[in-house]
Amino acid sequence: MSKQKIVLDGDGVRRALTRIAHEIAERNPRAENLAIVGIHRRGAYLANRLQRQLRELLSAEIPLGDLDIGFYRDDVARRPGAPVLHASHIEFDVTARTVVVVDDVLYTGRTVRAAIEALFDYGRPERVQLAVLADRGHRELPIRPDYVGKNLPTSREERVNVQVRELDGHDAVTIASANGAPTP
């Protein structure tokens, strides 16, 4: 029987994002060079919220984009079918900017690798930083986050699920245990 444990509730998600926004503002005081890019799908919603907070903190409009990494997956030839793609929207020049890539969960690091590769097809960012709501470990690539909402020690058998209110009606980070059924 599966058990689901809530590790961050709505309030916890809100506080984690606020803290990340402050850390981003602290490390990037020059707002004119900053841009935020979220990875589809939930990372894009989190990026949107971070961007709104940074607008307040830095009193500046930070360019916001979203990225679908389907084109850049390293397992295109290994998955059974062609994955469904979403459109990417990066309508500003990334060249010479510090781009903060936002995702919900950091796990193997392969998604982030694909996102970095995708980003470089739009130009040459000066710096790329990584913000994640949850870091569950088990990296398979030399990738580390710059901003972490919550570190979650997990086993590979566990599933970490992030819910965002824009898609799921509420915010939460949960862990489903080993033999757990997928969450609804």
Place this chain on the structure above:
Amino acid sequence: MNHLLSIEDLDRAAIERIVEQAERFAEVSDREIKKVPTLRGRMVLNLFYEASTRTRSSFEIAAKRLSADVVNFASSGSSVEKGESLKDTVLTLSAHKPDAIVLRTPWAGAAELISRWCSAAVVNAGDGKHEHPTQALLDVYTLRRHLGEISGASIWIVGDITHSRVARSNILAFQKMGAKVTVAGPPTLIPRGIEALGCEVRYSLEEITGADVVYALRMQRERMIESSLPSLREYVACYQINARRLSARQVLMHPGPVNRGIELSGEVIDSPRALITAQVEAGVVVRMAVLYELLAGTPERNPSQAPEPQLA
């Protein structure tokens, strides 16, 4: 989907899936680097037994934007001129292990035939008078972008229906998308029994004002249609789409290349109602979506149906 051989094989959901994916690919063409690594290491073989500029080049651009390798093989200047058969050519080229073969031939059914001879995914880029499915898909894509919704639209396909594989594929595709299709042209250029596909038939353009979309076909002089017509002048007088016949609320499409002054007058080609250049642009993104659909993911092809190629 293992091959793209005809629109007849596709249902509405499959058509929608491909054109929706194509919309994602459109964004790639606007980037600084117009290329994504998705099909890196895959090989696409363009095998063309008929002259073609836009279809061949748009397949080539589509494959290259997805980082696939492209080999072009045209029948002129090749072993075909020395008498090699289609089967032997396909088996020989299969030795290079292409992942997809894009085939254009003057023979109806050739694409379906070669799909049984090789393990590659086969894309029909026009087989005689049979079908030209990627043209129909890019036309659906273009119309959806322009009208928003194809369902319920009235689409007139005008000209030489008999010799046109574009007409066959488009009648089927537009109808599957819920449009009402009418074909119009001289009786000698409309095959008897075409109503069986579900379209209406008109031998004059009197009622064309009711159409939302006018799709003119090329007068294919290389297929010797003159013998089916009193004269091209007569055709122009009765069936040319010109400013008098095309109203401001209608849009105009044409698969290209246009015979300016024959099936279309110069003024309508250059008018904002013409979607002809949008169709060409759509050609690349739709073919990207088709190659992606066929080549991404592990092949589902049943090995027993795709034997190791052997020279007969």
